[in-house]
Amino acid sequence: MRYDTVICGAGLAGITAALVSLSHGKSTAVVARGESSLYYMSGYLDLCGNGDNPWNAIDDLAHANPAHPFALSDAKEKSEALAFFVEQTSPGYPYAIPVDSRNHLVPTCTGGIRHTYLLPANAGADGLADRGRRVRAIGFTDYRDYSAQLMVDRLNKKGYSWTAAEVESGCSKVSQTSIDLASYLDDDYPALIDKLRPVVKDCDCLVFPAVLGFKKHRVIVEAIRDAFGTAVFEVPTLPPSLPGMRLSSALISRLRGLGGDLFWGFPATADNSAGDRCTGLIVDTPGRPRLIEGENYILATGGIAGGGALVERERIRERVFGLPVETYGTTDERFLFGEQGFARSGIRVDSDMRPIGPDGKIIYKNLFCAGRALAGYDPFTEYDGAGVAIVTGYQAALAAIRRWD
Amino acid sequence: MIEEVDVVVIGGGATGAGTLWDLALRGIDAVLIEQHEPGYGTSGRNHGCLHSGGRYLVKDPELALECYRENQILRQVAGAAIEDTGGLFAHIKSDEQDYVRRWVDNAHRIGLPVEEVSATEARNMEPILSSEVDRVFTVPDAAVDPFDLIYMNLQGAVQKGARFMTETRVKELLIRDGRVQGVLAEDIRTKEVHEFRCRAVINAAGPWVGIIASLAGISLELTYGKGSLLVHATRLAQRQINRLRSPSDGDVLMPGKTVCLFGTTDIHIDNPDDTVTWADEVKSLIEMERPIFPDLPEMRVLRTVTGVRPLYTPGAAGTAERDANRGHAVINHGARDGVGGFFTIMGGKLTTYRLMAEQVVDEVARELGVTVACKTAETPLAGLSIGNARNFLETKAICECEQVTEDDLLTAAIFLDKVRSGGIRRMTRLGLGPCQGTLCIWRGALYLYRKGLLTDQECLTFIEESLDERWKGNRGVLWGDQIRQAELERGIYRGIYGSEGD
Ligand SMILES: Cc1cc2nc3c(=O)[nH]c(=O)nc-3n(C[C@H](O)[C@H](O)[C@H](O)COP(=O)(O)OP(=O)(O)OC[C@H]3O[C@@H](n4cnc5c(N)ncnc54)[C@H](O)[C@@H]3O)c2cc1C
Ligand SMILES: Cc1cc2nc3c(=O)[nH]c(=O)nc-3n(C[C@H](O)[C@H](O)[C@H](O)COP(=O)(O)OP(=O)(O)OC[C@H]3O[C@@H](n4cnc5c(N)ncnc54)[C@H](O)[C@@H]3O)c2cc1C
Numbered sequence: 001m002r003y004d005t006v007i008c009g010a011g012l013a014g015i016t017a018a019l020v021s022l023s024h025g026k027s028t029a030v031v032a033r034g035e036s037s038l039y040y041m042s043g044y045l046d047l048c049g050n051g052d053n054p055w056n057a058i059d060d061l062a063h064a065n066p067a068h069p070f071a072l073s074d075a076k077e078k079s080e081a082l083a084f085f086v087e088q089t090s091p092g093y094p095y096a097i098p099v100d101s102r103n104h105l106v107p108t109c110t111g112g113i114r115h116t117y118l119l120p121a122n123a124g125a126d127g128l129a130d131r132g133r134r135v136r137a138i139g140f141t142d143y144r145d146y147s148a149q150l151m152v153d154r155l156n157k158k159g160y161s162w163t164a165a166e167v168e169s170g171c172s173k174v175s176q177t178s179i180d181l182a183s184y185l186d187d188d189y190p191a192l193i194d195k196l197r198p199v200v201k202d203c204d205c206l207v208f209p210a211v212l213g214f215k216k217h218r219v220i221v222e223a224i225r226d227a228f229g230t231a232v233f234e235v236p237t238l239p240p241s242l243p244g245m246r247l248s249s250a251l252i253s254r255l256r257g258l259g260g261d262l263f264w265g266f267p268a269t270a271d272n273s274a275g276d277r278c279t280g281l282i283v284d285t286p287g288r289p290r291l292i293e294g295e296n297y298i299l300a301t302g303g304i305a306g307g308g309a310l311v312e313r314e315r316i317r318e319r320v321f322g323l324p325v326e327t328y329g330t331t332d333e334r335f336l337f338g339e340q341g342f343a344r345s346g347i348r349v350d351s352d353m354r355p356i357g358p359d360g361k362i363i364y365k366n367l368f369c370a371g372r373a374l375a376g377y378d379p380f381t382e383y384d385g386a387g388v389a390i391v392t393g394y395q396a397a398l399a400a401i402r403r404w405d
Numbered sequence: 406m407i408e409e410v411d412v413v414v415i416g417g418g419a420t421g422a423g424t425l426w427d428l429a430l431r432g433i434d435a436v437l438i439e440q441h442e443p444g445y446g447t448s449g450r451n452h453g454c455l456h457s458g459g460r461y462l463v464k465d466p467e468l469a470l471e472c473y474r475e476n477q478i479l480r481q482v483a484g485a486a487i488e489d490t491g492g493l494f495a496h497i498k499s500d501e502q503d504y505v506r507r508w509v510d511n512a513h514r515i516g517l518p519v520e521e522v523s524a525t526e527a528r529n530m531e532p533i534l535s536s537e538v539d540r541v542f543t544v545p546d547a548a549v550d551p552f553d554l555i556y557m558n559l560q561g562a563v564q565k566g567a568r569f570m571t572e573t574r575v576k577e578l579l580i581r582d583g584r585v586q587g588v589l590a591e592d593i594r595t596k597e598v599h600e601f602r603c604r605a606v607i608n609a610a611g612p613w614v615g616i617i618a619s620l621a622g623i624s625l626e627l628t629y630g631k632g633s634l635l636v637h638a639t640r641l642a643q644r645q646i647n648r649l650r651s652p653s654d655g656d657v658l659m660p661g662k663t664v665c666l667f668g669t670t671d672i673h674i675d676n677p678d679d680t681v682t683w684a685d686e687v688k689s690l691i692e693m694e695r696p697i698f699p700d701l702p703e704m705r706v707l708r709t710v711t712g713v714r715p716l717y718t719p720g721a722a723g724t725a726e727r728d729a730n731r732g733h734a735v736i737n738h739g740a741r742d743g744v745g746g747f748f749t750i751m752g753g754k755l756t757t758y759r760l761m762a763e764q765v766v767d768e769v770a771r772e773l774g775v776t777v778a779c780k781t782a783e784t785p786l787a788g789l790s791i792g793n794a795r796n797f798l799e800t801k802a803i804c805e806c807e808q809v810t811e812d813d814l815l816t817a818a819i820f821l822d823k824v825r826s827g828g829i830r831r832m833t834r835l836g837l838g839p840c841q842g843t844l845c846i847w848r849g850a851l852y853l854y855r856k857g858l859l860t861d862q863e864c865l866t867f868i869e870e871s872l873d874e875r876w877k878g879n880r881g882v883l884w885g886d887q888i889r890q891a892e893l894e895r896g897i898y899r900g901i902y903g904s905e906g907d
Contacts (some may be wrong), residue, residue: 040893042900050903110865112903144801145844147851153861238847239897305892311884313691331883333681335876335891336869336898342888343895380899 003029003261005400006281006294008268008320009308011036012386013371014300015251016081016393017400019088022258024401029261029292031268031283036248037306037372037385042236043210043243044106045095045386046379047082047117054103054117054387061384067376069388072351073395078387081394086118091257092250093217093243094121105129109146109209109235111154117387120243123212123221125205125231128160135162136203137235138196140169143176145238146209162207165199167192178237179245181211189213189220193227200228210234210242217246263292270321278321278364296366296400299323299355300393303346303372316345318373323347323355323363326375339381346375352403353396366403370396407600410436412769413588414607415575415617417443419551419755421609422558422569423762423781429565430784431770431777436567436601438590440574442821442828443555446611448755449831450680450712452634452659452666454645455479455487455547456756459494459519460652462511463504468732470515472756476545478782479759485788486553490660492546492645493527494519495538497697500650505540508649512544519544533641533658533698546645548661551755552831557786560820571823573599578606578620584745585621605769608749612677612713618749623742625749629675630714633682634668635690635882638705638839641665641698648697655693663807663838664707667694674713682709682881705886707839708878717752733757735764739772746772791816791833803852804845806838814849818858826870829853836871841879841887843894846871865902872898 005021007014010032021028048070049057055075062071070078082097089095095118098104103115106127113128126133139148148164155162169176170191171184185192189212200206206224212234213220221232236243255262263283271280271291280293301308301320309325310317316325327345332338347355353368370392372379379385412428414421417439428435439445455476458469480487496505512519519542527541528534534541559569570590576598577589587602608617615627640660648656659666670686687709694701717734733753739745750765763779770777791813800812817832818824829835835849836842846868854864872894879887 037896040896044900108901108903110901110903111861112901114900114903144848144852144855147855150851150854150861150864154865157861236900238844238901239893303892304889305896307889311888313688313884331880333873333877333880335872336895336902340891340895342883343892380895385896 002293003027007298009300012389013393017397020397031263033267038244038248040239044116045118046383047387048384081391093246111151123234134203135205137164137207139166167195182214205231299369300371343378352399368396416609418448419758422555423758425562426558427762427766429562429567430780437569444831447712455549457544457546459544488548492544494649496540496649585747605746612715614751632669633711638707680711706882709881807834
């Protein structure tokens with residue numbers, strides 16, 4: 001099998017790259033071992049920084065750290081990438097670019113406050129923008145991974161005046177996960193609306209844990225809106241993350257709709273590459289490894305969390321091509337709020353997104369890299385996870401197409 | 406606030422908890438004060454071997470006999486904390502041959518039942534053993550869960566009217582006319598000060614005994630050795646396995662519930678709070694596994710544990726660590742330093758905690774004029790209702806991999822005087838499973854919040870402290886699944902904390 005573009009990894013970076021490639025009329029295949037970080041992530045798509053203006057934050061970061069992946073593109077390219085991405089989400093799980101290009105202020109399930117750039121349009125009603133809004137947070141007595149009261153307690157100490165209520169979900173599983181609840185609601189959401197009637201009063205907005213269905217999400221949100229005449233907002237829960245899964249599924253449908261091929265469920269390794277070119281990916285399908293060849297290859301395997309980088313006792317190994325990995329050793333004794341050096345390890349690339357070695361030389365002429373696999377940034381302290389994945393995925397695909405043309 | 410009590414026990418390790426139980430059984434009114442949570446110190450950072458004495462047969466037969474006797478007693482009175490794993494001593498061809506003969510001779514001399522099994526049979530029993538092993542003996546070693554043991558002692562004591570306080574640090578000893586009159590202790594969070602008026606103080610502060618003694622102007626000759634252990638994610642041996650040679654680093658593999666522990670190192674340190682596991686310690690432990698358990702280095706390491714041994718070396722400062730006295734010491738500071746009513750109990754083993762408690766309480770009782778004899782060797786301790794498989798089927802699970810239930814959390818929260826991450830973790834094992842607590846720490850905290858046992862702020866603090874504590878054990882072993890789990894966890898919790906910690 002032969003394609004114009006072969007992409008390894010089906011996360012935000014890999015799929016964005018695939019969609020760019022397809023939209024330029026290139027035949028495209030994506031090979032992925034499995035779920036991406038979307039399975040875990042909130043569905044709040046960050047661009048940069050936990051402040052009001054992400055664009056200033058980008059400038060500051062790229063200035064302070066010229067090796068940051070954001071230093072490889074200018075604001076115009078970034079805007080184009082984000083606009084392209086948002087357009088791709090619109091048929092399945094639409095996101096919207098903020099009208100003023102500023103970050104939204106959004107709540108977390110602990111009653112924390114954070115900024116983010118792209119919010120799901122269906123159930124992302126404005127976040128915390130309006131302090132005066134009468135918000136009622138709904139929880140489920142039988143869903144132990146979420147407490148509306150905890151969120152409300154804490155937000156109200158920060159100047160909000162939300163209220164909380166709990167109803168029984170009706171899902172009969174003993175220990176429910178977000179997925180159990182979402183699939184229950186897919187089938188039985190009218191029952192939920194009946195249960196909500198007694199507790200919904202005096203409010204402009206209903207806030208739910210992000211479990212309002214998977215397949216029927218849009219229908220469920222509209223039904224709630226219609227029943228109560230309120231806005232609806234979903235707060236991310238602990239994983240599995242329904243917003244992330246909905247987005248992943250929407251992007252994959254889009255990919256297939258545009259004629260892309262997805263080989264899902266199998267790890268890939270590089271074929272014996274000939275000199276300075278990659279010659280193929282071997283997809284490890286049980287019993288019958290399959291060779292997939294491409295003109296250009298994009299590595300988007302997602303680093304340590306995504307599984308593309310394997311940390312061994314003495315080194316970090318890039319699993320597919322065996323690329324050199326830039327590593328940073330030191331860790332901080334504060335787990336969450338310290339700087340963890342390993343987070344910045346990854347693949348170093350040139351301005352065309354091609355992996356380079358410690359000597360600065362390009363490793364393969366037709367290999368590009370995007371997303372969390374890249375070196376030089378930490379999405380968890382910089383709040384730029386989705387931003388880097390989308391922007392670099394976009395860039396890598398365009399660079400590959402330029403080479404091809 | 407001023408309270409009156411007969412005896413204040415400083416330190417909630419096995420020794421302190423056992424002392425409180427012993428005092429309670431003799432009808433002496435006592436309170437135990439612990440600076441963090443019971444099991445915070447060395448008692449919560451060791452192998453958990455209920456030694457048969459085999460390890461000390463050649464070097465210190467007296468200690469070996471002491472261990473054997475206590476081993477037999479504890480099986481009777483603290484059975485719920487003990488798993489009768491049995492133990493093996495395995496000799497490797499290249500280790501000293503003559504040592505085996507001396508070891509067997511001494512076992513016969515003190516009456517320790519050892520029995521030789523063939524190397525082949527031993528490898529059938531424990532496939533993790535190397536084929537370099539040539540001679541193997543069974544011994545009556547067992548596994549003891551130090552947390553269960555400590556909390557069982559506290560539970561028993563509390564039922565007899567004793568009290569304990571957690572997260573309260575002794576800051577001052579009140580001394581007048583050459584006698585201890587009381588202690589001042591401070592809540593480590595609120596800084597609230599409690600004053601206790603008492604007739605005697607027992608210093609059972611483990612590696613910190615020197616600091617407590619210095620509060621009375623007394624100096625103890627102490628050196629500190631830290632020992633680190635690797636915790637492997639699965640139970641790779643069913644019995645305690647000891648390397649049959651002169652006691653040295655990296656001799657013991659110990660199964661404990663769902664994991665197994667290999668260790669230890671022994672490194673001189675200057676500060677008893679230095680429990681960071683160094684990267685080269687981890688490296689050397691892995692190398693030490695190889696000769697006797699050749700497959701072990703490739704097995705997943707969940708975390709490291711580092712404990713500190715205080716070594717009392719009166720008049721012998723600078724002796725090589727492992728040769729220093731491994732037995733225990735009871736010090737009556739009235740006789741030794743002219744500070745009456747003040748006693749230190751230190752050193753020894755987890756295995757000998759009961760005996761240590763008995764000996765120090767004997768001294769204290771004499772001073773207080775109490776004539777009731779020690780009853781801890783005959784009085785069984787009730788088990789904890791926590792971690793009981795029956796409960797697991799009946800109530801909701803908080804953590805599947807460590808089988809922690811909602812009931813367990815509730816029981817622990819009600820038993821402890823303060824609901825904090827440390828006490829809950831050590832009492833229930835919340836957050837200690839192979840998932841490293843990624844979801845169950847959150848779930849547990851939220852459950853306690855919903856029950857009104859934590860406020861909203863305490864709930865977040867609970868989570869953050871649990872993660873930081875776990876990170877401490879992880880930092881030294883960041884490879885493979887561990888680091889991937891850590892990255893996912895950072896992503897999840899940074900996301901839900903928002904700007905809280907920035
Ligand atoms: C827990 C968590 C929470 C987060 N929260 C947020 C958030 O709230 N907001 C935000 O903006 N960002 C967040 N991020 C960051 C952001 O989600 C990621 O940085 C981004 O999604 C990474 O995308 P990626 O495509 O580069 O990699 P990934 O999403 O990790 O995808 C990697 C893909 O490569 C595949 N793969 C790996 N190895 C192989 C192989 N050998 N062969 C074949 N396929 C392979 C994987 O199966 C997967 O499909 C979060 C991340 C995590 C982990
Ligand atoms: C690596 C290692 C492995 C070991 N393995 C074994 C084994 O397998 N089997 C065995 O039998 N023995 C073993 N031991 C020995 C055993 O662990 C110890 O002898 C025993 O746990 C000591 O208990 P303790 O109660 O005296 O001290 P600790 O458990 O240290 O208790 C002292 C307590 O005092 C508290 N404290 C200190 N200062 C204050 C203050 N100012 N105010 C209030 N409280 C205070 C501390 O927080 C602490 O909880 C091992 C030791 C080490 C280091």
